[in-house]
């Protein structure tokens with residue numbers, strides 16, 4: 001049932017960012033003014049509620065908040081995340097773990113709500129026990145994404161914030177100027193009921209857009225948020241798939257399908273190293289996947305889209321710790337120690353099928369003794385081992401991408417993630433032009449940006465209430 005009285009805050013999208021933001025907004029709205037902790041809004045240029053006087057304090061518990069989502073089953077991506085284990089954050093989260101927006105702006109959001117604070121909320125307020133893997137990835141202790149989803153929905157229930165499901169956001173209009181006081185509705189959120197296709201305007205003072213990106217459109221995030229915001233005047237950076245496998249040309253990869261090996265990948269654009277990624281690489285029947293490939297796919301897609309004429313190469317080192325020089329020194333030492341030692345034996349630390357393919361592609365025979373390999377051939381083999389050019393033809397599309405690169409520019413929002421173009425409209429999560437690497441960084445962005453946007457929205461509602 002959609003209320004006819006205006007809301008104070010409509011959150012659009014019940015994914016990670018929207019649910020978290022609604023929880024934070026409801027909590028900020030119900031905290032006694034004196035108890036509202038300034039550190040939670042540190043970095044934001046918004047007044048603490050204590051500075052707002054008794055009118056604001058008495059008004060705080062009455063904020064009318066609702067979430068809308070096009071799907072009946074919300075938070076679909078949380079359920080599919082981390083192989084259904086939900087890698088909800090990382091031990092150490094730095095601005096360098098993200099791409100897209102300006103580093104300083106990302107840093108300010110992360111400082112305002114760091115991973116340690118998200119973990120405190122999960123463990124102390126939402127009752128989610130967590131476990132940390134040796135590399136720093138953090139999961140719910142029972143390894144079930146449903147635990148995270150259920151905890152968020154239970155908190156939404158406790159906060160008595162309704163989720164209006166099966167309602168698709170399809171536009172935003174300025175509400176007629178009623179001049180009716182501090183929390184006067186500024187916006188009409190246009191929603192379509194998916195069941196009967198009727199269009200309903202909902203009036204609200206503030207809007208928080210958390211409609212996600214374009215990846216896995218069946219989850220509900222199909223990029224419609226970007227399209228609406230473009231129409232309303234935002235310069236949305238072209239959405240491109242990120243954290244998605246590479247499609248390779250030629251036949252090299254086909255015989256290697258199923259092999260996983262540690263690599264260091266370099267993205268070179270016109271000869272300059274623009275990005276690197278380290279970790280396991282998984283060969284597939286269409287190309288390469290695995291953490292290293294996924295992490296480099298977004299920068300590759302961005303470079304390819306923005307500089308189509310540039311020479312864009314992805315070079316793989318299958319000996320990530322080894323330079324050309326030290327690989328050659330190792331080869332010569334091996335040959336001196338045992339002149340009959342073959343190339344195959346020398347490369348026995350690599351998966352057999354991979355080393356054979358690399359050596360043969362370089363023009364050598366794997367059973368050739370190290371000592372009898374001419375210098376030019378030796379160097380060709382070593383070059384294949386430490387800077388093998390992957391014949392990248394493209395990246396797999398949004399249906400395989402874990403995240404979207406692109407979205408609303410951070411330059412078009414202020415410190416409270418409020419639009420500079422549409423006053424009263426805030427953003428959180430993947431709708432913003434920020435995408436993280438693999439490892440829990442994208443959910444952390446959802447929690448951090450959701451908190452910043454929600455706290456700013458509430459503080460500004462209360463500030464206007466005090467005027």
Ligand SMILES: Cc1cc2nc3c(=O)[nH]c(=O)nc-3n(C[C@H](O)[C@H](O)[C@H](O)COP(=O)(O)OP(=O)(O)OC[C@H]3O[C@@H](n4cnc5c(N)ncnc54)[C@H](O)[C@@H]3O)c2cc1C
Nearest residue numbers: 013015016017070081082087169212220429430440442443
């Ligand atoms: C397979 C997979 C695995 C992943 N694993 C991890 C992981 O382990 N760790 C990690 O950090 N990140 C992971 N991610 C990324 C992470 O899920 C996203 O970055 C995160 O969910 C983004 O949150 P969001 O709230 O911005 O968007 P979403 O979670 O996409 O939520 C957006 C919501 O908005 C709704 N919506 C969209 N458009 C409209 C509209 N027009 N009207 C109404 N509602 C609308 C959608 O239905 C959806 O519920 C994974 C992603 C995928 C696809």
